[in-house]
Structure formats: C-alpha cells, structure tokens
Amino acid sequence: MSKRPPSRVIVIGTSAGGVPALLQLTQDLPADLDAAVLIVLHVGAHPSLLPELLRMRCQWNVVHAQDGEPPVAGTIYVAPPDHHLLLEARQLRLTRGPKENHARPAIDPLFRSAALNWGPRAIGVILTGQLDDGAAGLQAVKECGGMAVVQDPDTAAQPDMPRAAMAAVDPDACVSIEDMGSTLAALVRRARPAGAAHKPPRRLWHEVRINEGVNVMSHVQEIGSPAELTCPDRGGALFEINDSSPPRFRCHIGHAFSAQTLSSQQGEATEQVLRSGVRALQEKEMLLRRLALVSRASGRLNEAQVGERRADEAREQALSLRRIIEGRGEGGGA
Numbered sequence: 515m516s517k518r519p520p521s522r523v524i525v526i527g528t529s530a531g532g533v534p535a536l537l538q539l540t541q542d543l544p545a546d547l548d549a550a551v552l553i554v555l556h557v558g559a560h561p562s563l564l565p566e567l568l569r570m571r572c573q574w575n576v577v578h579a580q581d582g583e584p585p586v587a588g589t590i591y592v593a594p595p596d597h598h599l600l601l602e603a604r605q606l607r608l609t610r611g612p613k614e615n616h617a618r619p620a621i622d623p624l625f626r627s628a629a630l631n632w633g634p635r636a637i638g639v640i641l642t643g644q645l646d647d648g649a650a651g652l653q654a655v656k657e658c659g660g661m662a663v664v665q666d667p668d669t670a671a672q673p674d675m676p677r678a679a680m681a682a683v684d685p686d687a688c689v690s691i692e693d694m695g696s697t698l699a700a701l702v703r704r705a706r707p708a709g710a711a712h713k714p715p716r717r718l719w720h721e722v723r724i725n726e727g728v729n730v731m732s733h734v735q736e737i738g739s740p741a742e743l744t745c746p747d748r749g750g751a752l753f754e755i756n757d758s759s760p761p762r763f764r765c766h767i768g769h770a771f772s773a774q775t776l777s778s779q780q781g782e783a784t785e786q787v788l789r790s791g792v793r794a795l796q797e798k799e800m801l802l803r804r805l806a807l808v809s810r811a812s813g814r815l816n817e818a819q820v821g822e823r824r825a826d827e828a829r830e831q832a833l834s835l836r837r838i839i840e841g842r843g844e845g846g847g848a
Contacts, residue, residue: 520550520587522635522702523601525628527621527651529556529643531671533564535691536641537571540590542695545573549637549702550585552593552601552628554621556643559596568592581608593619598725600627611727612768613747615647615775622770623725625651630714630722634659637701641691642670646678646774650762653682659712661686661701665694678774682760717755721770730768738764745769746779788839795832799825 528535532555543551551574555564562578568590569576579591579599583606591606593599598619600607607627614620621640625648628636638655640648642665652662662685667673669690680688689697717737724733738753745752745765752763752771761773771779806821 517584518587519604520548520585522549522637523585523628523632524549524551524637524639524698524702525601525624525651525655526551526553526639526641527625527643527648527675528554528641529645529647529672529675531642532556533567535665535671536564536568538691539641539694539698540568540572540574540576542692543572543574544695544699545588547699547702548587549698550587551590552579552585552599552606552624553590554593554599554619554624556617556621556647557593557595557619558617562592562595564592565590579606579608581606593624595619598623600624600722600725601631602627603631607726609726611725612730612764612770614725614770615645615772616747616779617647620770621648622651622654623722626654626718627722627725629654629658629660630718632658632660633712633714636660637663637698639663639665639694639698640675640679641665641694642672643675644672645674645778646772648675649678649682649760650758650772652679654715654718656683657712657718658714663687663689663694663697663701666690678772717757724764724768724770727768731766734764734766734768743776746771746776746783752776785839788835792832792835792839795828795835799828799832802828 565576565578574588574590576590578594584604596618597608598611600623614622625638636655638652640652656662662683664679664685665676666688667676670676687697720733720737724730734753738755741752741754741763743752747769748765750765752765755762763771763776802821802825806818810818
C-alpha cells in the first residue's frame with residue numbers, strides 16, 4: 515500500500531444518525547482519490563467499532579487515528595473515544611484537551627486545526643447531528659480558503675447540525691448523502707483557483723493551542739472577554755470569544771460552548787433543579803401529613819389543622835413546579 519502524503523484532506527463531522535450516513539458516504543468514495551479522510555463522530559468515552567464497520571463497506575484503509583502518525587492518501591482516520599483529533603501539517607495529534615460543546619471528541623477542534631495547517635487544501639463536511647458542533651469549525655475552514663460541504667438538511671436524520679453549518683457559511687455544495695461521495699471526489703480533483711493566500715485569523719491559532727491543552731487560560735484571555743455567565747460543567751466564569759458570530763464561549767479551563775449548546779446545557783441544569791425542588795416538596799408534604807396525623811391522634815386538633823394546611827401548600831407548590839417542567843418540555847426547553 516502506498517504511503518504517499520495526500521494532496522487534500524477531507525474532515526468530516528457528524529453526530530446523531532451519523533453511522534448510516536458515514537457508511538453510505540465512504541462506500542461511494544473512489545479508492546484512488548488523492549486525499550486522506552478524518553472523521554469525528556460524537557462517541558464520547560464509549561468504545562467505538564466505527565473503523566470496523568466502515569472497513570466492511572468501503573475500499574479504503576480505515577483505522578482509529580494514532581498520535582504522531584502522518585496522514586496517508588487513501589486512508590480514513592477515525593477519532594478514538596475521549597480524544598480530540600487534530601491535524602498538523604505533517605502528522606495527526608490526539609489530545610484530551612477541554613471538551614467542546616460538551617463533547618470529546620468534538621468536531622470543531624479537528625476542523626480548526628485542518629483550516630490552520632492545510633488552508634485551501636482542506637474540505638470540511640458536516641453531516642447529520644443535533645445542535646451545532648462543527649459550524650464554527652466550518653467557518654474556520656472557509657476563512658482559510660478551504661471548501662465547505664453540507665448534507666442537505668431535508669435528507670438528514672437530524673437536521674440541526676447541517677442547518678447550523680449553512681447559517682454559518684455559504685457552502686460550496688449542499689447535497690444528499692447519496693450524492694456526497696461523488697461530490698467530494700469532484701472537489702478533490704478540482705484545481706483551486708490561483709489567488710492571494712488566506713491568512714488565518716489570530717484567534718484560530720489560539721484556539722488550536724487550547725485544544726492541545728497548552729497554557730489554556732492565557733489563550734482564553736487573548737481571544738475572549740469576560741461574560742456574565744458561568745460554565746455549566748465547572749461553574750467558573752465564561753469568556754465570550756471576540757468577533758465570533760454566532761456567539762461562542764470558553765471557560766478558564768477551556769471548555770467551549772456555542773450559544774445554542776450553552777442554552778441547551780443551562781436548560782438541562784434548570785430542569786434538574788426544578789425536579790429536585792419537586793422531590794423536596796413532595797417529601798415535605800409527606801412529613802407534614804405524618805406529623806398532622808400524630809397531632810390529631812393526640813387530640814391537638816389546631817396543631818393538626820395547621821400541619822395539614824402547610825402540607826396542602828407544599829403539594830400545590832410541587833404541582834406548580836411540575837407544570838413548569840411540563841411546559842418547558844412542550845416548548846422545546848430553554
């Protein structure tokens with residue numbers, strides 16, 4: 515097997531519904547394509563059989579990426595569990611840097627590193643998934659002269675990520691998953707027009723350093739300004755990334771959130787607090803009714819009536835919180 519370096523890199527990000535999409539895409543990629551493919555699927559720390567699954571369906575060599583290995587044309591590299599996959603000029607990097615959008619591996623770190631180090635030779639691809647991981651990374655790919663491809667949201671199992679990507683950039687192609695393989699092959703083979711080199715934004719360099727886990731706080735302070743918000747993971751202060759549209763945030767240890775993901779995380783935290791309140795009020799009601807029964811049995815009727823009224827109040831408060839929770843669910847959450 516040839517070990518030649520690729521002329522292009524294709525970086526692919528997906529989440530919910532991603533396995534069937536990746537099976538379809540990779541089996542349609544020509545075996546002789548002069549590119550390396552790097553994939554991030556949101557698997558968290560769970561074991562992943564994705565390389566084995568893809569290997570059964572496509573003509574490419576498919577492996578979990580290893581730290582320090584050079585990218586090779588004709589090979590598909592999958593981010594292993596609980597590691598960000600980064601792409602330098604001549605090698606792959608695996609890090610356990612701060613989570614992004616509550617995920618590790620996350621899509622944005624791969625895309626940013628490909629944009630910074632491969633510029634116009636990078637093609638970013640966003641497939642099916644929830645929320646908006648990958649949208650900021652795809653922006654970076656375009657800023658550095660690369661190309662952006664998005665799965666048609668109307669054909670995606672989960673359209674959130676493709677829609678967020680299309681809101682962030684004007685894609686070079688938006689196609690169904692059935693047309694994705696041939697579209698990527700055509701883009702790899704297309705000669706890029708001559709023109710001025712795209713200078714990467716300075717914040718991009720800082721964010722790649724954060725993904726590597728290097729002097730995180732100093733880099734966060736270089737690219738962000740304090741926001742009156744707290745990190746839903748650690749509770750520390752958040753910094754809003756300067757000149758980022760849509761807004762993005764990082765905490766002092768580097769955890770990153772889009773506004774959409776942050777809102778979702780805060781909504782989940784709020785619901786947990788509300789449910790804890792319901793349980794506490796239900797337990798309070800049970801205790802007050804038990805004490806009221808004891809008072810009534812002892813002939814202390816006034817005391818029993820006061821306890822029963824307080825138990826009724828606790829029950830109504832619990833019902834009010836439950837209605838709030840149910841209303842949030844019907845409205846899609848915060």
